[in-house]
Amino acid sequence: MPGKADKILEQVERSRVWRSIFRSGQGSSPLHRALAIQQNVFLHLFSTKVRKRMLGFSATWYLGALTLGTFLILIITGVLLMLYYHPSVPQAYADMKDLQFVVSSGLFLRNLHRWSAQVMVFLVFAHMFRVFYRGAYRPPREFNWVVGIVLLLITLLLSYTGYLLPWDQLAYWAITVGSNLSKAVPLVGDKIHFLLLGGNEVNANALLRFYVLHCLILPLAALLFIAVHFWRIRKDGGLYVHQSDPKTVAASKEAAPVKEEK
Amino acid sequence: MSDEKQREPPPPTGELNRRTFFAKIGLGSLGIAAAGTAGFAYQFLSPNVLYEPSPIVNMGKPEAFAMDSVTMDSDSAIYVVHTAEGFFALSEICTHLGCMTVWNQELGIIKCPCHGSQFTQDGVVIAGPAPKPLPWFKTWVSDEGDLMVDRSTTIQPMEFLRV
Numbered sequence: 129m130p131g132k133a134d135k136i137l138e139q140v141e142r143s144r145v146w147r148s149i150f151r152s153g154q155g156s157s158p159l160h161r162a163l164a165i166q167q168n169v170f171l172h173l174f175s176t177k178v179r180k181r182m183l184g185f186s187a188t189w190y191l192g193a194l195t196l197g198t199f200l201i202l203i204i205t206g207v208l209l210m211l212y213y214h215p216s217v218p219q220a221y222a223d224m225k226d227l228q229f230v231v232s233s234g235l236f237l238r239n240l241h242r243w244s245a246q247v248m249v250f251l252v253f254a255h256m257f258r259v260f261y262r263g264a265y266r267p268p269r270e271f272n273w274v275v276g277i278v279l280l281l282i283t284l285l286l287s288y289t290g291y292l293l294p295w296d297q298l299a300y301w302a303i304t305v306g307s308n309l310s311k312a313v314p315l316v317g318d319k320i321h322f323l324l325l326g327g328n329e330v331n332a333n334a335l336l337r338f339y340v341l342h343c344l345i346l347p348l349a350a351l352l353f354i355a356v357h358f359w360r361i362r363k364d365g366g367l368y369v370h371q372s373d374p375k376t377v378a379a380s381k382e383a384a385p386v387k388e389e390k
Numbered sequence: 391m392s393d394e395k396q397r398e399p400p401p402p403t404g405e406l407n408r409r410t411f412f413a414k415i416g417l418g419s420l421g422i423a424a425a426g427t428a429g430f431a432y433q434f435l436s437p438n439v440l441y442e443p444s445p446i447v448n449m450g451k452p453e454a455f456a457m458d459s460v461t462m463d464s465d466s467a468i469y470v471v472h473t474a475e476g477f478f479a480l481s482e483i484c485t486h487l488g489c490m491t492v493w494n495q496e497l498g499i500i501k502c503p504c505h506g507s508q509f510t511q512d513g514v515v516i517a518g519p520a521p522k523p524l525p526w527f528k529t530w531v532s533d534e535g536d537l538m539v540d541r542s543t544t545i546q547p548m549e550f551l552r553v
Contacts, residue, residue, distance in 0.1 A: 301489060305504060308488040323435050327442055 173358040175366045182367045191255035196354065198248035202286075203347065205241040213293070215339035217332045220295035245287055252283050264368035272360040275353055282350045289342035292335060303330050303338070445542035452477060452537045452553045460500075460511050462493045468527060468539055469493060469500070471511055476550030479529045479539040480513050485522040500524070512547060523547065 140146055141154055152163035162176040181187060212231055213223045227234035256276065259265055265273035292303045307324055311317040326333030361367060406414070447466040455461055455472040462469055467482040467490060480500075484491050489504035499516065500509040507518030514523050528543040529551045537553075 301504070305487040305489060308486075323432075326435075326437050327440050329442060331442060333437060333440075 173355060173362065175362045178366060179369075182369070188367065189254075189258060191251055191258055195248060195251040195255055198244045198251060199350065199354070201244045202241060202248065205237045205244065206343065206347075208237050209241060210343060215293070215336050217295070217335060220293065220335060224294045224296075245290060249283060249287055252280055256280065259368075262368065269360075269364045269368065272357060272364055275357045275360060279350065279353050279357060282346055282353065286342060286346045286350065289338040289346065292330070292338045293342065295335065300330055303334065307334075446538060446540050448532070449479075449537040449539055451535060452531065455537075460493045460495075464490065466539070466541065468541065469511075470537065470539075473550070476552040477529060477537065478550055479527040480511075481525045481527060481541070481544075483524075484520055485515075485524060486518070486520040491524070514547075 141150075147153075150164075150167075152160055152167050154160070165171045165174065165176045209227065212227055212234065214220065224238075227238050229235070259273070259276070288303075288306060291306075292299045307321055307330065310320045310324060313320055322328065324334075324337065325331070326337050443466075447463075447468070449463070449466075449468075449470055452472075455470055455477070457472055457474070460469050460471050462482065464482070469480040469482055471478050471480060482491050483489075484502040484504065484507055486502065486505055486507050489502050491500045491502045491507070491509065493511075494501050498511065500511065500513075502508070502518065502520070505519050507520035508516045509520070509524050510516055512523075513526065515521075525544040526547050526549065528540040528545050530538050531551070531553055532538050537551075
């Protein structure tokens with residue numbers, strides 16, 4: 129009964145509770161729709177108005193949005209994996225094996241986490257190549273490119289710190305080799321190596337430090353920079369329009385260059 | 391009262407007015423606090439006690455090592471080499487990126503499985519990306535007659551231990 133459902137929905141939308149949470153009010157006028165974006169704490173990062181063409185696949189290939197998608201999958205699966213994983217030397221490897229063979233859906237979640245991580249690294253690079261070859265890094269978007277570089281580094285560090293957590297031979301030697309790279313930093317290389325591992329070798333301290341970095345510090349940093357990254361898209365004039373595209377050139381001649389309000 | 395009216399006249403050169411004085415005091419204290427925080431963080435993140443194996447290892451009686459032999463001890467990550475000139479202990483950790491090298495008896499060389507570095511039994515690099523030779527560790531004979539190795543102290547190559 130669609131009529132009844134609509135009525136209930138309308139009643140809910142008119143209720144005091146609903147209106148105290150969503151302030152854009154009822155209706156579907158352009159103003160209401162703009163307010164719905166502008167007054168939402170998450171959506172207000174984005175532009176209130178976007179060209180319809182920019183939401184099509186060909187404009188961006190959705191690479192940035194897909195990267196965010198893999199990141200959200202990684203957060204959800206990662207939090208679930210944390211419920212069965214102890215970051216300690218005697219338990220870490222056994223917990224990882226338990227996740228594979230004992231915990232219900234553990235294998236699925238672990239594989240989803242692992243594959244999403246691989247896909248996220250791939251998508252980050254694909255996104256960057258797309259932005260680079262389209263010239264979308266040029267002013268006024270040059271700072272957002274820098275934010276993107278920071279996000280690339282955070283992505284790679286998340287991959288790297290997650291690599292140690294299974295605590296198998298591959299993890300141990302990969303982190304031994306990788307952390308030794310930090311020794312190559314002039315003057316303070318040995319200190320960085322010592323602080324990173326919390327000791328001179330990959331051991332219990334290193335496992336715990338990598339765990340905290342992987343599960344808390346780096347994801348929080350990523351979320352912060354992702355928010356800045358999205359917000360800057362709006363601030364820098366919306367999604368990039370490829371100028372050499374004939375349709376775009378014609379459109380931009382018609383309507384003077386679109387300036388976003390602050 | 392607008393901000394414009396409150397603004398003080400620019401100070402004569404070399405003098406501070408109240409506003410810049412307090413701004414400098416404020417920034418200075420923030421700088422001191424930031425330096426203190428950095429020092430605190432550095433000290434906190436550096437462990438004062440490490441639960442790592444002792445760098446000094448007891449390799450047992452020297453007689454157990456045959457003449458012209460290279461003995462690989464993977465637990466302590468050292469080679470004990472016995473030649474006609476005497477004993478010496480060589481690090482098993484590759485100087486490139488810290489992998490565990492392996493003694494190859496047939497070829498008489500030390501090989502790293504990670505990136506292909508090769509060393510002679512004296513630790514000299516003969517191939518691969520290793521930037522430095524394998525270090526020699528300090529060795530001595532304990533009062534009980536055991537061969538001791540200190541992995542935290544390196545010595546010059548070709549300083550043999552004669553027993």
